[in-house]
Amino acid sequence: xxxxxxxxxxxxxxxxxxxxxxxxxxxxxxxxxxxxxxxxxxxxxxxxxxxxxxxxxxxxxxxxxxxxxxxxxxxxxxxxxxxxxxxxxxxxxxxxxxxxxxxxxxxxxxxxxxxxxxxxxxxxxxxxxxxxxxxxxxxxxxxxxxxxxxxxxxxxxxxxxxxxxxxxxxxxxxxxxxxxxxxxxxxxxxxxxxxxxxxxxxxxxxxxxx
Numbered sequence: 001x002x003x004x005x006x007x008x009x010x011x012x013x014x015x016x017x018x019x020x021x022x023x024x025x026x027x028x029x030x031x032x033x034x035x036x037x038x039x040x041x042x043x044x045x046x047x048x049x050x051x052x053x054x055x056x057x058x059x060x061x062x063x064x065x066x067x068x069x070x071x072x073x074x075x076x077x078x079x080x081x082x083x084x085x086x087x088x089x090x091x092x093x094x095x096x097x098x099x100x101x102x103x104x105x106x107x108x109x110x111x112x113x114x115x116x117x118x119x120x121x122x123x124x125x126x127x128x129x130x131x132x133x134x135x136x137x138x139x140x141x142x143x144x145x146x147x148x149x150x151x152x153x154x155x156x157x158x159x160x161x162x163x164x165x166x167x168x169x170x171x172x173x174x175x176x177x178x179x180x181x182x183x184x185x186x187x188x189x190x191x192x193x194x195x196x197x198x199x200x201x202x203x204x205x206x207x208x209x210x
Contacts, residue, residue: 002031002165004157009175012128020170021135028169029053031145031160032132033177034068035125036096036199037153038160040168041068041142045108049141056167058148065111066098066120068140070133075099075121078106078139085187088204094125096178096199100186111141118188128174144181153181 003023005016024030024042029052031038040056042049044067054063069075072089079101081089089099098120103112112119124130133140145160146153154160157173164171183200185207186193194202197209 002161002168003170004161005170005172007128007172007174010127012131012174014131017128017131017135020172021132023170024132024136024140029167030170030172031154031157031164031168032129032172033126033155033157033174034096034129035094036144036178036182037155037180038145038157038177039066039068039142040145041140044111044139044141046141047110050110052167053143056164057143057146061114063143064100064113064118064120066122066142066144067107067111068129068133068142069121069123070130070139071123074139075101075123078104079119079121080104084190088187088192092200092204093123096124096182098122098182098184100184100188100195102188116188120184122182126177128172146181155179 007013007016027046029042029049031040040053067078100118101121103117103119144153155177157171161171178199181198183198184195185205186195192205194207
């Protein structure tokens with residue numbers, strides 16, 4: 001049975017942040033709000049956690065997971081980022097974007113795409129997520145909370161609690177979150193390529209939604 005925490009959206013209670021972080025450190029799977037819908041997330045190196053997320057999402061080992069980071073310095077540690085990519089990332093983060101980049105050897109191979117050796121990286125603009133990342137002192141392994149067969153990700157914590165109460169360990173409520181998924185931009189080729197149009201503005205990349 002999932003626990004349910006209600007956090008203040010601008011001044012999240014430190015006690016609850018510490019408890020949520022401890023659940024994640026212990027291998028727990030948490031549903032939490034971001035600047036673009038809810039995400040599922042937990043400790044990066046946990047193989048069992050990966051499988052739990054895949055089961056909920058209905059995806060296979062080729063699914064591209066996302067590493068949620070505090071800032072650009074963390075992104076540069078876990079992904080290969082050249083100067084032009086760094087300048088672009090600096091201009092649009094934090095925000096509702098996921099960037100596909102080549103992973104570094106700092107990461108367990110199981111979190112990378114099995115063929116491309118890439119992963120998604122992002123810096124969300126959300127007070128509660130920032131507090132969690134600060135308490136954890138490491139990135140979170142995450143995936144958008146999009147259930148099989150559904151067109152839109154979940155945004156209502158009560159609905160998430162009802163539908164996933166036996167599949168996650170904690171649901172966090174912290175006021176309204178973004179109404180849809182991130183924009184996903186592939187930066188691995190040197191030229192930004194649109195993978196998914198979402199909440200993030202595409203103009204900085206010279207891209208347009210189809």
